[in-house]
Amino acid sequence: MAGGRNAAAAARGPGIVTISYAGYNRAWAAWIAGRLERHGQQVSLQRWDGNPGDDITRMLRDLLLAEGRVLIVLSEWYFRLGPRTNEEWNTALREVVPPNSDRFAAVSVTPAALPSAVASLGAADLWGLGSAEAERRLLGRLGITPARSSSADTLGGTAGPRFPLEQPAVWGGVPRRNTRFTGREQLLGDLHNQLSQAEPGAGVATLHGLSGVGKTHIATEYVYRFGPEYDAVWWVRASERGTLREKLAGLAPALGLVTGREYGERLRAVRDALRRGDPYFRWLVVLDGADQPEDVHDLVPTGPGHVLITSQNREWAEHNSALIEVPVYSRMESVAFVRRRAPRLDDADADKLADALGDLALALDQNAGALNDSSMPVDDYIELLRHGADVESGLKVAADFQMTYYTAFSILLNRLREDRPEAVDLLRLCVFFAPGPIPVRLLRDLPIRDLPEQLTGLMDDPLLWNAAISKLAQWAVVQSDPPESEDDEATGASEILQMHRLVYQAVRADMPAAEQNTYSQVVRKILAAADPGRPTDTRLWPRYAEIVPHLESSGALRSTNPDIQLTVVNCLNYLYLSGEYRAGLRVAAAAAEEWSRFMEPGHSRLWDLVHNRSNMMRAMGDFAATEAYDRDAFERLRADRGDQDLLTLRAANGLAADLRNLGRYDEGLEMARFVQDGYTRLVGEQAPLTLVAKNNTAVTYRLLGRYQDALDLDGQNLEIRRELLRARNISTLSSENSFAHDLRLLGRYDEATSVQERNAEIHRTVLGADNPQTLRAEHNLAQCYYRGGDRQRAAALMGRLLERCERVLGGTDPQTLRVAVTYSSFEREHGDLDRARDLSEFVLAQYRGQLGDKHPFSAGALGNHGLVLRAAGERQQSQIAVEDALAAMTRAVGADHPWTLGCALNASGARNFSGDPESAAALSRDTAELAAAQLGPHHPLTLSCRIALATDLRNLRKRQEADKIEEEALAALAGTLGAQHPHTVAARSRTRPYWDFEPFSS
Structure with missing residues (x-):
């Protein structure tokens, strides 16, 4: 059947041929296309290209989407896609070609060995033939009878592109083709379009870029790939005017020009012949290494042909040349x-x-x-x-470029030093920033008094500064991104400099040690001057984002200057608050290694590093390590400084967080109160440190199930922070998120949603969508929607949120796991049960591996997994899981904790389903009573427990008591959640309630 469809497709377009070729063989493809078009065929060229991960079988099948025949131009280059092994190619060819043999044809244009399955294509061999015989074989392979035509169109005629094995009539100085040439397909295509579409006399293009970027090899590949389109190709080394004149004059004999012996006379004749296009209209002259346009621009030929220049100097743009930037490789x-x-x-x-x-x-x-x-x-x-x-x-140098890139850069630096020494001074300053963007504003903001003498004039004179920048950009040493506005242009505020990392190495290697120290000190002062001093202010985070990349390159991490050390600490605070935990750990570890060499043990700056490293490690979920780390710090500081000390309290605050994360909530509460009391005495009730301590106490209350206590404390904190700080401050936003969380846990879903919608929106605006605190706020909002009954919005938010957490934080980050827990529960009820099970199993394994079986998060995840098993019909395994979860949660947090009550609700259901109504009813009654005492009689969990109790009593034929309890619970649900809330609707339909565990942020 497939063969019939292919035959039909071929029949619809017998005169259509798609030529598939590797970019390296474009000359062959162009010649073949010209020959076929002369014989009435409609031809389409398709370059064979793709990424390493592309499926070559699929790519071969995609060729068949074209109408008519597919002609493959075979060479070793066609099979370099990937790279792939011959066996991979053989497998693909065997699968695709034989069933579609009527659609495929091929010609071979190489003497090299190709994958064995190429035999299935029945290729006509064109290598080593003359043009007439090659054309005859090409037509024969496609079954085309040569059309009768004029003598100009006989086989092997000269109309159209030149036969690739025949050089242009004039060919001189062209380097050997680079057999390892890679990529650059888009650039070569752009270059060809630029030249071929230029008006006569304007076909001049310059390949511009850093030394070593590959300009000469691109020009060489252009000559071989597009050379058949020209009748004369002449390559000239153009670094010196005298050499250029002599080499251009050498074209006279090749063009058959009769001149005198003086090369000046020959040069004039050559330029005149090229201008007139006589004897050759289609010509290409390559000026390689023309780095001094002011010396040689008047020698550039004009006329109907094309000129291709390679240069490090972008000044060719001022001499009527199209400038084509050559970037580094992708x-x-x-x-x-x-x-x-x-x-x-x-x-x-x-x-x-x-x-x-x-x-x-x-x-x-x-x-x-x-x-x-x-x-x-x-x-x-x-x-x-x-x-x-x-x-x-x-290093291995090539025959056509017999110097290392170190030497090439040294030559460039010497040229700059002779031409404009202040440009080298600026370059030396720049190399003590990190490779990548360097905001010019940082350089210009440092007071002149803090600059060494050799930089004072440069920084104080805008004309000299701009001249230095222009010279470095002109020679492709730096890239200068222009200011974004006219105001910025006047001040240089948003100008950005960038340079390649190997330029950094070359410039540093060229500097004496004393000068390296001088320039690095300047950059460190620049960074310290740029530090706004308030890492908690999100409006200033862009400033810190500018500073952080340059800490190591400038030597700031090794500095003994207190101001620069403070900048490092502020940057660490910014990295933690912005969620850049891994980067923060790297900076803190490097600073600790350096500072410990010259600071006494117990120095306050070393404790700053301990504090910041602990925060980063804790945020990434390494709780056992941070507990040991922080306990050691707390005990040592307490012994040295006593309880009433800010450093001691800060260490205690970190230890309290570790205890919470390890599930040791009672110990955590004791430590949190110790910190709160200490800060209150030392800095006052409303000081920022005290407010942080109160926040952490409220977090512990929440983890202990004391939701009203948490709400009271979070509410106080929120009011104070709104008054003392702005409403969009990161700490205020955190308090507001906590306040909404407490409202939700207390069953006040509408209030919680109202607060949290605004909170999440401001988080996105102020901190950005991918900040960890924003992700926590959006997770809270998704839960508000879900608990409030808006399942559609909850579903849309949760799915996107999990993907973002995985992308930004990683699959095993604590926040990612929290989102995965709640998304699994949602999918179990309203989505994909298989997806729910995969997530549930993954999270359970992660919690057990990271926290151990005894942790309440592991118990809660086990209980959730039991519900997934029940939904999958695995009743026995489900009951085992929920009973084990109840036992583990009871041991972890006590019998009256809301988490334990939720596990008990699920266990009573499992007992009911397994045919043990007495035990189910007894557990339901105890759970309902404990829930009422702990959470209040109208809390959603309490009411769910009472609905479950009514179900169990009804199974025991205690209908009167069951109906009374059910009626009261339904009335309470309708009154608190609304008559149409999913919980109320489910209870009314006598669907047994369940409870989903939700792990809280610690």
Whole structure:
């Protein structure tokens, strides 16, 4: 049947041919297309391209979506997609080609060995033939009878693109083709379009970019790929005017021009012949390495042909040349190139090397060549690079560029030093910032008095500053992103400088140690001056985001200056509050290693690092480690400084958080009260530190099931913070979120939703959608919707929220697990049971692994999983799970904790379903009484317990008592939640209630 459809498709378009080719073989594809069009065929060119992860079987099948025949131009380049093994290609070809043999055809344009299954394509071999014989074989393979036409159109005629094995009539100086050339397909296409679409006399394009980025190799590939479109191709080394004049004059004999012996006369004749397009209208001249446009721009040929220039100097844009920026490789291109240069490396190693070298083509080529010739592990080699080891002697240089990238950068720096020394001064300052964006504002804000003499003039003179920036940008040493507005342009406020990381290494290596120290001190002062001093103010976070990347490169982490140390601590606070925990841990660990070398044990700054590292570790879920860490700090500080000390209380506050996270809530409450009382005595009732301590006490109340106590304390805190701080302050928003959480836990769903909708919206505006505190606020909002009965909005929010938590925080982060718990419960009731089970099993395993079987979160997750098993029809396993959860939760938090009461509600249902109504009723009665005492008679959990009790009593034929209890509970549900709330509707329909465990943030 499939073969019939294919045949029908071919019949609909017998004169349509799609040519599939690798970019490397474009010349062949163009020639084939020209030949086929001369014989009445409709031709479409399709470059064979894709990413390493693409399915080649699917890609081959996609070729069949085109009408008519598919002609594949075979060469070794066609099979370099990936890279893939021959066996992978053989499997794909065997699967796709034989069933569609009437649709596929092929020609081979290489002498190289190809995958064996290529035989299924029955390729016509065109390699090593003349144009006439190649055309005859091409037509024969496609079953095309040559059309009778004029002599100009006989087989092998010259109309259309040139036969690829025939060089243009004039060909000189062109380098050998790079057989490891990789990627750059879009850039080559853009370059071809730029030149081919230019008006006569305007076909000039310049490939511009940093030394070593691959400009010459791109130009070479362009010549070989598009050379058949030209009748004359002439390549000139253009670094010096004299050389350029001589090499251009050397084109005269090749063009058949009769001139005198003087090369000036020959040069004039060549330029005149190119301008007139006589004897060749289609010509290409390549000026390679033309880095001094002011010296040679008048020698650039004009006429109907094209000029391609390669240069580090962007000033060619001022001389009627289209400027085409050559970026570093994309990471995919880097990996593919390294794998070809060093076959012993796998994708992961190639990626590491590319990252270390900033994807710079020349550096990749030379370092991959060195690695391929050695047995050194890639990780060891990269460590040598990062620590500035001398690897230059082992680099593999190519025959066409016989210098290392170190040497190339040194030459560039010497040129800059001679031309504009202040540009080198600016460059030296920049290399003590981190690779990546450098906000110019940071440089310009430092007072002149704090600058060394060699930088004073540069910073104080806008003209000199702009000239230095322009010179560095002109030579592609830096990229300068322009200001965003006219106001910024006047001050340089939003201008950004960037440079490649290998430029950093070259400039630093060129600096004496004394100068390195001078310039790094300046950058450290710049960072300290840029510190706004308030990391809790979210409006200032963009400023900290500018500072943090440069702490290590500037040497700030090694500084003995107290002001700079304070900046480091403020940056750590910002990283914690903004949710950048891993980055914060790296900075804190590096600072601790440096500061411990020159600070006495017990120095307050070292305790700052302990505090910040503990916060980061706790946020990432490493609770056992932080408990040991914080307990040691607390005990040592208490022994040295006593109870009434701010550092001691701060350590105690961290320890209280650890105890809460470990499920030791009573101990946590005792420690939280100790901290709250201590701060109240030392700094006052309404001081920020005291308010933080009160917040943590309220958190502990919530975990203990004392929801009203938590609400009272959170309400007080919220009022004070709204009065003392702005309403959009991060601490105020946190208190408001806690307040809404307490309302929800008390069953006041409408009030909670009203507060939390506004809170979540402001969180998104102030902190951003992906901040961990925003994610907590949105999780609370999703639960408000769910508990309040708005399942549609709850579903939409929960699914997106889990995806974002996994992306931002990781799959095992505490917040991600909390969202997964509640989303699993929602999916169990209203969505995909398989999804619910997968999430439930994952979370249960994570809690048991991270916290142990005795932790209340593990018990609660087990109870939830029991409900999933019941929904899946596994009644026996479900009962075991919910009974075990009840026992574990009772041991963990006591019999009257709301979590235990919820587990008991589920266990009574399991007993009822298993045929044990007496035990179910007894448990339901005890649970309802405890719930009323703990939560109040009208709390949703209390009412659910009473509805369950009515069901159990009815099963025992105690209908009168059951009806009375049910009637009272239904009236209370309607009065508190509303007659149409899902809980009320379910109770009215006598659907047995259940309870879902929700882990709280600690």
